[in-house]
Every structure is written in structure tokens, then in C-alpha cells.
Amino acid sequence: MSRYSKQRIFLGREADALLRTKRVAVVGLGALGSVIAPWLARAGVGHLTLIDRDLVERSNLQRQLLYTEDDLGQPKAEVAMARLSRANPEIGLQAMVADLTSGNTRELLSGFDLICDGTDNFEARFLINDMAILTGTPWIYTGAIGAEGVVWPICPPHTPCLRCLIEEPPAFGDVDTCDTAGVLGPAVGVIASWASMEALKILTGKAPARKLVRFNLWEDERQILHPPKSRCPYCTAKITEFLDSRWTMKASELCGLEGVQIRVNPPGRLDFDALQPRLEARSGREWKQRGMTLKGYEGAWDITLFRDGRALIHGAITPERARSWYTEVVGC
Numbered sequence: 001m002s003r004y005s006k007q008r009i010f011l012g013r014e015a016d017a018l019l020r021t022k023r024v025a026v027v028g029l030g031a032l033g034s035v036i037a038p039w040l041a042r043a044g045v046g047h048l049t050l051i052d053r054d055l056v057e058r059s060n061l062q063r064q065l066l067y068t069e070d071d072l073g074q075p076k077a078e079v080a081m082a083r084l085s086r087a088n089p090e091i092g093l094q095a096m097v098a099d100l101t102s103g104n105t106r107e108l109l110s111g112f113d114l115i116c117d118g119t120d121n122f123e124a125r126f127l128i129n130d131m132a133i134l135t136g137t138p139w140i141y142t143g144a145i146g147a148e149g150v151v152w153p154i155c156p157p158h159t160p161c162l163r164c165l166i167e168e169p170p171a172f173g174d175v176d177t178c179d180t181a182g183v184l185g186p187a188v189g190v191i192a193s194w195a196s197m198e199a200l201k202i203l204t205g206k207a208p209a210r211k212l213v214r215f216n217l218w219e220d221e222r223q224i225l226h227p228p229k230s231r232c233p234y235c236t237a238k239i240t241e242f243l244d245s246r247w248t249m250k251a252s253e254l255c256g257l258e259g260v261q262i263r264v265n266p267p268g269r270l271d272f273d274a275l276q277p278r279l280e281a282r283s284g285r286e287w288k289q290r291g292m293t294l295k296g297y298e299g300a301w302d303i304t305l306f307r308d309g310r311a312l313i314h315g316a317i318t319p320e321r322a323r324s325w326y327t328e329v330v331g332c
């Protein structure tokens, strides 16, 4: 029996073979991506690019099925790729430890048949939506929080886009996050599996659901919502405001934790060998390189620098102070 024999009985030989020719990007490998990526890998999607900026943390293990205790501190994209290559060694896999910004989205998300949203933030989703508008690539908007979630396949130019539904990203603090509302693993699993089904439909040429589905799995509720009837000016005229936005550095307070995250655009490539002695001289303490990260302390700040230029500073620090620390140390 071949690897795909059971799925071929259902899909038919032709549709199943079509999957081997497809290229899919999974953006975000948290709880959603931990379910979406394995379903697509095991179904034999020809190529998967796995994009995530984060490292595996202990608080992820409750729901992020790709990871174990052994992976703590490792980049999620790399761990995911290693795991999926053992689940299905016959497909192409690529791991990108990257933060999606306007400066790299065109490069990172070009040449795919489908983009799956496993992210937890609207900044990334609006970038994906712009890329979909620009290139006509289908994507599946997927979100989960608490025991609730939404799935909506968006196939420009044939369907309304995310901005037809929500014109602008909600302001920071206006939406619940996993840090404020919590999240239950099985609920995310249902939502991510629902999104994976829509992915299989799109990839095999069956029309995806045209409606938005919203679940509340704690209250046993499912709503099927019609997308907006009128189209926004952005997808109508292919205006890609988020892809076109120019910024060089953002410093924002960490959600649910004391500290600041610094992101740079376009992402760069830090020279850890050059930075390490400078950081050690400043702080009078030893810093450690490990793969994609350089970690150490300066005073009470617990600092992680990433190769792509990001920095996480845990401790009592304001975004302004973090920004000037970064400029002093890394330059910008």
C-alpha cells in the first residue's frame, strides 16, 4: 500500500496527484501551524515553506503539538521542519526563521499556490492579504483564542478580501490575545483542522467554502457568516498599503510580560561574532551564541538578539529606552 492510498480512495487519483505539484507557505507555527503544517505534509503537498520568528517556550507545549521539552529555546521553524521531514520524507520542506515585515514579505511569500495563516496577529495577516491581492494567491484567514475561532478562505480576485471585512488592523489592546484570554488546545486543533480541509479543497481544485465560519467550542456554537457583499477599494484596485509601508524599527511592549520587543525592517543579518565582544564589554558578563540567537544580560535586562535583527528585552524597560539601547549596541 502506498503512503497516500487511503486519501486517494476519497480524492481520486488525479486530485491526489495534484497535491504533489503544489507549493504552500505556512506562516506561523504556533498552535494553528502545529496542526495545519502536519496535515499538509502528511497529505503529500509537494513543497511546504515553514515561516516562524519565535523560539519554543515552555508555555507553548500545552497546545503546540509539534514541540516537546527537548525543543525548548530552539527556533520553531527548524524544529517543525525536522519533525515533518520524519513524518513525510518525500516532500520538499524549507524552514524560515523570519519575522514577516513589509521589507521581506514579497520575497518570502512569492511563488506559492496557497498561503496558510497560522499567525496570532493582524499585522502579519494584512501583509499576507496584500500579497494575496497583488499576486492572486489564495490564503486562508484562521484565528483562534480561548475556545473560539474563525476560518475564512480568501481567493482574490474571486472573493472579497480581509480588508473588505475589516478595513484596518484593530488597535493594539483592542483584541484579545492568548495572553489575555487564554487558549484551549483542542479548540485550536478543531479550527486548524477546519482550515486544513479548506486548504485541501483549494489545492485539489474543489471550490473552497465561500463563507466565514466561526466556532465557540466551549458553548457548542457554530455560525456560518456571509462575507461582505461590497468590495473594498484596496482589492478592487490592488492597493497594497501594508506591503508598501516603510519603517525601520519598531519597539513594542511585550504582551503579558514585562519587557520590549524590537523589530527591524527590512530584517537584516546580525554579525554575532562582532557583537558578542561588544556586548560582553558593556555588560561585564558572558553572552552566549546558540544557532539563531545571542543571549545575555545587561544589568537586570535579560536580552535575546536574533540573527534577523530582532531583539527581546525582558525586564523593566520602556520602548524608548529599548530603542536607544538597540541603536547604541547594534546600530540601525
Ligand SMILES: [Zn+2]
Binding pocket: 160, 161, 162, 163, 164, 165, 231, 232, 233, 234, 235, 236
Ligand atoms: Zn477587499
